[in-house]
Amino acid sequence: MFRSLHMKLVMILVLLITSLMTVVGAFLMTSVTNFYIDSFYEQMNEAFSDASFYSALQTEAAQEDGAQRLQSLLELYSGTLGIDSRSRNYYILDAGTGEFLAGSDEAAGATLEQTANILAARNGAVGAESDIAASYMDVAVPVSGGDNHFIIYIRDDRAAVSDLNSELLIIILQALLVGLLVSILLSFLLAKTMIDPIEKLTEGAERIAGGDFDEVLEVDSTDEIGILTTTFNDMASVLHDTLDAVENERSKLDALFLHMTDGVVAYDGDQRLMHCNPAAVALLDRAPEDCVYAEIFEPICPFAHVLSMRRGDYAEAELTVGDRSVELYFAAFADDEAGGVLIVLHDITEHRKTEERRREFVANVSHELRTPLTNIRSYAETIRDADGDIPRETENGFLDIVISETDRMTHIVQDLLTLSRLDSGRTEMVMARFSFGDAIDAVLRSIALEAQRHGHELTSDCPEHLPLIMGDRGRIEQVMLNVLSNAVKYTPDGGHIRVTAGDAGDTVWMEVADDGIGIPEKDRGRIFERFYRVDKARSRESGGTGLGLSIATEIVQRHNGSLSLVDREGPGTTVRLELPVMQSEGQEALL
Numbered sequence: 323m324f325r326s327l328h329m330k331l332v333m334i335l336v337l338l339i340t341s342l343m344t345v346v347g348a349f350l351m352t353s354v355t356n357f358y359i360d361s362f363y364e365q366m367n368e369a370f371s372d373a374s375f376y377s378a379l380q381t382e383a384a385q386e387d388g389a390q391r392l393q394s395l396l397e398l399y400s401g402t403l404g405i406d407s408r409s410r411n412y413y414i415l416d417a418g419t420g421e422f423l424a425g426s427d428e429a430a431g432a433t434l435e436q437t438a439n440i441l442a443a444r445n446g447a448v449g450a451e452s453d454i455a456a457s458y459m460d461v462a463v464p465v466s467g468g469d470n471h472f473i474i475y476i477r478d479d480r481a482a483v484s485d486l487n488s489e490l491l492i493i494i495l496q497a498l499l500v501g502l503l504v505s506i507l508l509s510f511l512l513a514k515t516m517i518d519p520i521e522k523l524t525e526g527a528e529r530i531a532g533g534d535f536d537e538v539l540e541v542d543s544t545d546e547i548g549i550l551t552t553t554f555n556d557m558a559s560v561l562h563d564t565l566d567a568v569e570n571e572r573s574k575l576d577a578l579f580l581h582m583t584d585g586v587v588a589y590d591g592d593q594r595l596m597h598c599n600p601a602a603v604a605l606l607d608r609a610p611e612d613c614v615y616a617e618i619f620e621p622i623c624p625f626a627h628v629l630s631m632r633r634g635d636y637a638e639a640e641l642t643v644g645d646r647s648v649e650l651y652f653a654a655f656a657d658d659e660a661g662g663v664l665i666v667l668h669d670i671t672e673h674r675k676t677e678e679r680r681r682e683f684v685a686n687v688s689h690e691l692r693t694p695l696t697n698i699r700s701y702a703e704t705i706r707d708a709d710g711d712i713p714r715e716t717e718n719g720f721l722d723i724v725i726s727e728t729d730r731m732t733h734i735v736q737d738l739l740t741l742s743r744l745d746s747g748r749t750e751m752v753m754a755r756f757s758f759g760d761a762i763d764a765v766l767r768s769i770a771l772e773a774q775r776h777g778h779e780l781t782s783d784c785p786e787h788l789p790l791i792m793g794d795r796g797r798i799e800q801v802m803l804n805v806l807s808n809a810v811k812y813t814p815d816g817g818h819i820r821v822t823a824g825d826a827g828d829t830v831w832m833e834v835a836d837d838g839i840g841i842p843e844k845d846r847g848r849i850f851e852r853f854y855r856v857d858k859a860r861s862r863e864s865g866g867t868g869l870g871l872s873i874a875t876e877i878v879q880r881h882n883g884s885l886s887l888v889d890r891e892g893p894g895t896t897v898r899l900e901l902p903v904m905q906s907e908g909q910e911a912l913l
């Protein structure tokens with residue numbers, strides 16, 4: 323009941339009614355008093371202007387007992403003069419002294435004060451001046467008859483008007499009371515029609531402030547409050563949509579920051595960390611709370627310098643964290659306050675490694691080609707300088723070396739071309755279903771003579787029915803042959819080479835184990851790299867280019883298989899080839 327707006331309404335209505343009643347009361351009471359005074363003087367004027375009455379007064383006054391005669395006459399005219407002997411009385415006074423002679427109220431007459439009107443009448447004039455401030459009204463009329471001089475004095479003590487005013491006051495107070503009751507009832511009605519919807523709106527606004535957009539406010543009317551409620555609902559719906567959109571964007575950004583491979587770190591103007599995504603944590607190799615700008619970035623790019631950069635400008639730098647190389651981009655961003663610094667971290671370790679590998683590769687190619695070229699040149703020069711002085715046999719020997727070096731170069735260039743085609747995806751694989759076992763048999767047959775030449779014992783232990791697989795048979799046989807010929811090459815004469823194979827449902831495998839020179843632990847991880855050879859001289863001697871296993875690896879990867887070294891005890895090496903039986907349709911298309 324005493325809710326603030328309701329209370330205000332009650333107060334307004336009470337004040338309104340009280341002030342209204344006060345004004346109306348004051349106006350009424352003044353009007354009644356004025357009316358009463360006016361009608362008194364009008365009545366007196368009328369009575370005493372009546373010539374017959376006045377001459378009767380004069381006639382009576384001329385008698386010896388004039389005062390008694392006048393009294394009798396006035397008694398007769400008491401109706402006309404409104405004499406009621408209670409509030410209005412008449413008095414007959416001596417005109418010379420103003421002394422009371424007779425009257426309707428003898429007790430009051432004896433103590434009668436000499437008013438301004440009496441004094442005027444004693445001076446021979448009619449005293450009919452009204453005095454609004456006085457508590458009475460009076461008229462004093464001089465009447466002379468013969469030698470007798472009297473004053474007829476009519477006096478009204480305004481009791482009637484006072485009574486009337488008291489009555490009026492009671493009525494006004496009663497009306498005020500009723501008005502107050504009505505105002506309280508009205509305030510309830512107003513509360514129902516005005517305050518309740520406003521309170522509902524307030525509750526709705528509070529709900530929305532608390533993030534609850536589910537409930538729509540009911541629109542009960544078409545007045546201003548109804549329009550306000552509709553507008554409020556519209557506003558809530560727009561706000562909801564906007565918040566949803568903002569939330570959506572925020573979660574997109576969060577997901578982006580969370581999953582992007584580049585690191586992002588942001589600092590506010592006071593170098594306080596604002597944001598640090600998981601990639602940045604991984605790249606900097608420290609927890610977010612340890613990502614202090616002054617410690618990590620200040621020596622590379624001072625904070626003040628970044629802050630002073632213009633919009634769109636950025637600074638680049640590089641940072642080494644452990645064995646990783648990280649490229650840094652610094653930029654300033656502006657926010658409501660002082661702005662801040664944003665750093666993007668990009669891992670360039672692989673990029674650097676690739677560059678390094680490419681440099682190595684070019685150096686290797688140059689080196690590999692220069693060696694046979696130098697040999698060819700020196701033997702050709704020797705033959706030319708000898709000018710036919712060397713024996714025919716020696717010359718032929720030299721020419722054989724020139725031919726073999728040329729073959730070697732051709733071999734290298736061919737291998738490089740094959741690799742380049744595989745790298746660029748220009749090598750077409752002729753896909754077909756073929757027997758994995760048959761391919762192994764064919765390769766074993768083609769290497770058998772070479773193995774025999776080196777006195778190796780070549781054995782195979784393959785199940786009879788190996789599954790058919792999907793692939794380019796020629797390329798797969800090339801891989802098998804490369805692995806087997808390595809085993810022949812890197813096993814001292816009279817060694818043992820054993821080929822085993824099998825299948826594991828959706829994959830087939832082949833292992834080539836020899837008891838040759840083996841591969842030292844430190845080189846095992848690198849023999850699949852281009853031009854990598856454990857013993858360069860030995861490899862060159864046996865016609866190796868250091869590209870065979872690289873080419874084999876590329877082919878196997880194109881078939882979604884793997885080529886690896888098997889960790890095992892004892893001397894020698896075991897190489898394992900594993901291939902899937904089926905190729906997925908997408909993969910087949912790619913092959």
Ligand code: ADP
Nearest residue numbers: 808809812849855856861866867868870871895
């Ligand atoms: P290469 O043409 O020199 O044989 P590969 O790429 O086929 O080149 O082999 C790379 C290197 O791996 C070889 O130079 C050799 O040092 C080593 N290697 C490969 N197979 C064997 C093996 N069965 N036993 C010992 N070393 C091997």
